[in-house]
Amino acid sequence: MAFRSFDPSDPRLSRRSLLRIGGLALGGLAVGTLAACTTAPAAPSATAAKPAAAGTASTSSTSGGFDWQRFKGQSITVLNVQNSRTDLLNKYQSEFEDLTGIKVNADVLPEQQQRQKQLIEFSSGNPSFDITTLSWHVLKGVSAKGKWFMDLRDWLKDPTMTAPDYDYADFSQAAITYATQKDGSVDTLPLQIDYWILYWNKELFQKKNIAFPNTLDEVLKAAEALHDPSNRVYGFVGRGLKNANVPVWTAFLQGWDVDPIDKSNQLHTNGEEAVAAAKVYQQLLGKYAPPGVTGFNWNESQTTFSQGGAAMWFDGIGFAAPLEDASKSRVKGKVGYGLQPGGPKGRFAATFGDGIGIVRASKKQGPAYLYAQWATNKKNQARMLAAGAASPARQSSYSDPEAKANMQVPQEWVDTLIASGKIGRPGLPDIEPVTEFRDTFGIALTNMIGGADPKSELDKATSDFKPVLDKSLQG
């Protein structure tokens, strides 16, 4: 991997060159910053993976040519998102530190802030962290273009670097596809796959003798029948907030067997199917959702559903734990967990996910790789399942006896999760400007809740977004 250096004869400056010029100018003024500003990123493996001095390995941590303690005494910085998965990793962090002798500094930020920190620090060329979790559905394209992470294919094949029981093939096909970039490189290890499901209040459904809705048409009918605003019970709740709301629409669109942007980067965002899916969204959120839903993200939706204020809620699968916690939920024991409803052309489960990647510019790639293996090993994935914190990317987790014995969420949730895995389909397009895609179409969807015409809104959003997509494809 060669990093582009500043070339005065090259009229096209890279962002890194610009930052380097800025850094040098500042460095000339501020004594002592020169070294930091001119530090070149480390080569990915040559020095980082150099084994530690002989004699540091402990017998219990050694297997074949692999040694968990080969980087003993080093320290790494991990940048993570504040969520229940990170809570689990932090809870068992000492287990990793004892196993490897590596000290872990965990930097945990809320989701949006973590993504911004990644963007800013990776753009600088010299991030302050060695390893970080990545939202594939948001930053996979950007990370590939910016070459944020090292390609792990060589190390995955290297028995001295990868633990013999790591078993990469155990990850589901959906997870491996997500972790693989378009050029075939594997620059993250799968952490979790998030399927969207339909949460439904069984008590409310039973009172009106209504069965679980398997199709979008049935969802509309059930929402209408259960909508009772005078008693503060609404037929449906979901994301209306700009940006956050787009996965609801793209998931519905899967029912027409259509992705908003296909593999040849053609937009299908204002065709007949896109408009039909948008009309379903408009009816559910505009007619049967609580007032003010245009400002609802998942947290407001969760509040409404968990307090018994909505008959159905469509969102990611990771909310079973709070819904089954009596201290936070009034619907504990009454929640049904169902597959994403199908449309006229099929039934899928909108899929999102996170991986964990090792910073290409890090000088501690070896220790960071050990952390990545530990964080995604079978034990931690099973723990994630048992806690209901997320759906693990490993297939073995679902048959893990320890996970089954410690399960804190209903079996129905696990069954839905497994069933979703068989019909999973990426919920957002694999493009670089995915945030702009979400904002542009999110505004259109929010306007629809207020009564705007779906076709006109989607036409406008499509014409606004097309130049952005075209520009991103030009590189």
Place this chain on the structure above:
Amino acid sequence: MAVQATHSYRVSRGTYLWFVVPALAATFAIIIFPWLFTLYVSVQDWDAAGPAGFVGLDNYTRLIFDERFLLSVVRTVYYSVLTVVAPLVLGTIAAVLLHREFRFRGLVRGIFLLPMMATPVAIALVWVMMFHPQFGVLNYLLERVGLPASLWVYAPETVIPALAMVETWQWTPFTMLIVLGGLASLPKDPYESATIDGANAWQTFRHITLPLVMPFIMVAAVLRAIDAFKAFDTIYPITQGGPGTASETINIYLYLQAFSYTHIGSSSAVVVVFFAMILVLAYVMMWLRQRSVWE
């Protein structure tokens, strides 16, 4: 003797100049260089993950035709007017009331100042819960007194007034503090004359207190206007600019362009334009303040 003194003066002056160098270097490093760099980047087509290229004034001309940016300017003005006028009016009233002598005045003043001391982002998150249309305490209180529930920040029509309410709640004590300082410094003679002439309380306030305290109110107005114009920490945690783009002010627009879409070049152009607007606003407000000074 005189020659020696001049020589001595020259030596010491040159020596002293070196003491200014660190301050100059710091000013250049943290103010002048970032500005020059921002100006330079603003004429580049530069996304975080791609190479940069010179595009002249394209980033600026594009703003003129960008409906979303133009609407963000309108919203910024609307939001600023609300969040300057309301705290000024309420702060002045509070200052006049708390200027009077009464028991526990110090305690009441202290309590009144509490919102200003709170962290804006933490406060914003508390307001998010209070604004919830179904489970928020604000609608509960409205319904208890027989008023209809509001959608607050969850509807495009009410979002900016609702956000302005948060800002007003937090920054009214600030204007009160400035006006209170002004009231404490007023001369007593005009009041004695007014009492002898038989002026009532309103007349005294309208014709003596208000004109005398106006320079202080204008100081508060200048500070509030600049602060309101660049408000971010109240709006972003509560609405992120939504619903839709209904509360997307210039700062939110700028933030999204820079940190969500990573359009570093075009967002730098927004920064330059925004800075120019702040300069004009500050100039106008300072001019108004000068006009309000006692003659």
